Amino acid sequence: MRDPMERRLNLDGINAKIHLLKETAEELRLLADIFPAVLRNTDRILASVKMLEINVSDVLDLEKPGP
Amino acid sequence: MLSDQRYWNPVLETLPHGKIRDLQFSKFKRIFRWAYDHSKFHRSLYQKAGIAPDDVRSFQDIHLIPTVEKSMMRDIQRKDPFPYGDALCVPLEDVVEFRQTSGTTGQPVYQPDTWVDWEWWSECWSFILWAQGYRPADRVFIPFGYNIFVAFWAGHYAAEKIGCEVVPGGVLDTKARILKIQELRSTAMMATPTYVLGMADTAKNKMGIDPSTLTIRKITCAGEPGASIPSTKRRMEEAWNAKVYDHAGATEIGAWSFECQAQPGGLHVNEALFLVEIVDVETGAPIHEPGRQGKMVITALDRQAQPCIRFDSKDVIEWSPEPCPCGRTFRLIKGGVIGRADDITKVKGVLLSPSAIEEVVRGIEGLSDEYEVEVDRVGDVDDILLKVELMPGGQGDRHRIEAELKDQLRLKTNLGYRLEFYDYGTLPRYEVKAKRFKDRRKGH
Numbered sequence: 448m449r450d451p452m453e454r455r456l457n458l459d460g461i462n463a464k465i466h467l468l469k470e471t472a473e474e475l476r477l478l479a480d481i482f483p484a485v486l487r488n489t490d491r492i493l494a495s496v497k498m499l500e501i502n503v504s505d506v507l508d509l510e511k512p513g514p
Numbered sequence: 515m516l517s518d519q520r521y522w523n524p525v526l527e528t529l530p531h532g533k534i535r536d537l538q539f540s541k542f543k544r545i546f547r548w549a550y551d552h553s554k555f556h557r558s559l560y561q562k563a564g565i566a567p568d569d570v571r572s573f574q575d576i577h578l579i580p581t582v583e584k585s586m587m588r589d590i591q592r593k594d595p596f597p598y599g600d601a602l603c604v605p606l607e608d609v610v611e612f613r614q615t616s617g618t619t620g621q622p623v624y625q626p627d628t629w630v631d632w633e634w635w636s637e638c639w640s641f642i643l644w645a646q647g648y649r650p651a652d653r654v655f656i657p658f659g660y661n662i663f664v665a666f667w668a669g670h671y672a673a674e675k676i677g678c679e680v681v682p683g684g685v686l687d688t689k690a691r692i693l694k695i696q697e698l699r700s701t702a703m704m705a706t707p708t709y710v711l712g713m714a715d716t717a718k719n720k721m722g723i724d725p726s727t728l729t730i731r732k733i734t735c736a737g738e739p740g741a742s743i744p745s746t747k748r749r750m751e752e753a754w755n756a757k758v759y760d761h762a763g764a765t766e767i768g769a770w771s772f773e774c775q776a777q778p779g780g781l782h783v784n785e786a787l788f789l790v791e792i793v794d795v796e797t798g799a800p801i802h803e804p805g806r807q808g809k810m811v812i813t814a815l816d817r818q819a820q821p822c823i824r825f826d827s828k829d830v831i832e833w834s835p836e837p838c839p840c841g842r843t844f845r846l847i848k849g850g851v852i853g854r855a856d857d858i859t860k861v862k863g864v865l866l867s868p869s870a871i872e873e874v875v876r877g878i879e880g881l882s883d884e885y886e887v888e889v890d891r892v893g894d895v896d897d898i899l900l901k902v903e904l905m906p907g908g909q910g911d912r913h914r915i916e917a918e919l920k921d922q923l924r925l926k927t928n929l930g931y932r933l934e935f936y937d938y939g940t941l942p943r944y945e946v947k948a949k950r951f952k953d954r955r956k957g958h
Contacts, residue, residue, distance in 0.1 A: 458525065494633040501637065501787070501816055502523050506537050 522644035552603035639672030650677030655700035707740025714753035726755035742850025745877035804835035
């Protein structure tokens, strides 16, 4: 059961967008393998996405059923 | 409004303890597997102990994993992949930041960080600064010699991330820093306790500026335990008319704890990013209950380039029995870092912590902030010499000060001292970490 703060934050919605952001950045990275400016800036985006995962996804994904 | 929010992360900082443990266990397994798969040093250590990632099935299994000491890191470094050696878990070209430990306890340890690790550093510090009331409206002055030591680098980037305006006080000297704080009306500052007091002393006694009239209203300390020593904290807060907050971290660990605005007499462990275990100094047995001191074994749950897994930090801490009124569920360590297992030494058969001496000296009116302690052996007997400075014009008060000092030292440390009094300004001054405790006995 989520507490009121968690419900108000729409954590599932936030988490879904984080996953989408990561997927998009990883696809962008593949497209930019010989384009330094895009590749390195995408790496920085992915580092920030990792911080979003640490802040939100890691704890939310605990609740998901295992494989 | 965003600035009204009490927590940097309202989810993690208020998680029930059971859920924090689940998160820690899940992340521990992940970082343990990462190190096992990517670091020759860690894999070899764990294989020798007969433990592999699939063997970690419960929280208790974590205690079976060997600890890592700083001396082990020293031994593997300065080799390929140069200069980090076999604990490096990423290709060398992924390393974007170099830092090293200060070398206070021996040869420095090099610390590589990837860009993700560097983001993580500033994330750790964002928890700290938000909890201490830093907000986008703050103008933060950082009087720190930006260099190979990690010190306030991450504080700088975290303040930026939060949205503060950051003024890097890099190569300016102390007087120029004070003038810049005055000129820009900076509202917050980060420095070691030694330097916070040193700046106040310079402002007051060499520039005729009362630091309490400046606009600094919060100060974050690191690098030394002073901000958790009540008398030192009080001196800093009175000098600057500011709230002073402590934080403990280390180059090879990360920024793992912080004092919040409630100033509860301890530091919160950031239990979402770190797993802190307290173990008995002699036996290594886990200590779970509050009120018993032990040394800290710590894991940084997300650090990748050179993982920090069950690192024997030698920091002596104890869990606080009380929750914090701020509402965070991250547990408190009472009184911050009480000392280091290798600093807390037996003198005349009694355990002596240098911070206990600091608490006494800084609690006596008429003494300056500076002091030095020298322990030596005369024949078969330990001898402790304490050098203190009288404030200007304090000679007339010397007998009262000496009597009070002797009484308080006996009361707080259970030991007798030889006392030497010096004129104000004659003991050494330090800009970063002070080295005030010297043990000259053989084998120390």
